[in-house]
Amino acid sequence: MTISVNIRQVVGPEDAARRNTQGLRDGFVIEELFRPGEISLTYSHLDRMIVGGVSPVADALTIDRVAETGTDHFLDRREVALINIGGPGTVSVGGTDHALGFQEALYVGMGGGELAFRSTDPAKPALFYLLSAPAHRKCPTVLITRDMAKKVVLGSAEESNARTINQYVHPEVCESCQLLVGLTMFEPGSVWNTMPAHVHDRRMEVYLYFGMQETTRIFHFMGEPGETRHLVLKNHEAVLSPGWSIHSGAGTGRYAFIWAMAGDNMSFTDMDKVPMEALR
């Protein structure tokens, strides 16, 4: 089977606070996103975001119909963003090819048709990270290069969080219905993301950690600000963040991450900052 779909029901804050490590992982962590020759989708009931990994090797992989959406074609009522974090590859949208290099993204609007994924060189497979949310109108398909992403420089070396947020799917770069997607990169030695922490109840968020050594670990913090928990994540693991949860992490070594949101608005700066004194 080349395509698998996992359903994730919603976990509320009281339930999350009582879960042990495995229970928290079952609710929020997405493991083994990139299996060679396979498409792995997680359908989260948080804003119905679908989070996926597509790893073509010698043969093309296609997404046309996903039974769980209940539509004839995957993109009939959905939009999708794809970021390649592997070797060079091609995404064909309704028969039109788009070449995607490392850290290049493709936004595909509602009604885009069948998606076909290929690796240019099976010895250096492409790794397509996929995010899809329900859409209400058709926006144009856009290839987003690293240069096109809007850059926001944040943090400082003193606070170990000097980083650049690259906004790929953002109203100033590319139209979309719900999706906001970007990639955060760090200055050497800076390991903290998203601290001071924030919440945004009107948008869910999902992080994919990547660019890590085999033994590097992220200590990712989640939970209500007064009831935090941590998850230990390795390279290529993703974590779902409900609107009530903080989403912040520190790495034991170099890493980058892709964040993506869906929900009521697309205002990146609309977040409720959590005062340090409120964290427990």
Ligand SMILES: O=C[C@H](O)[C@@H](O)CC(=O)C(=O)O
């Ligand atoms: O709502 C916004 C998201 O949590 C991320 O963009 C935060 C982030 O990339 C960072 O601070 O490093």
Ligand SMILES: [Zn+2]
């Ligand atoms: Zn956030």
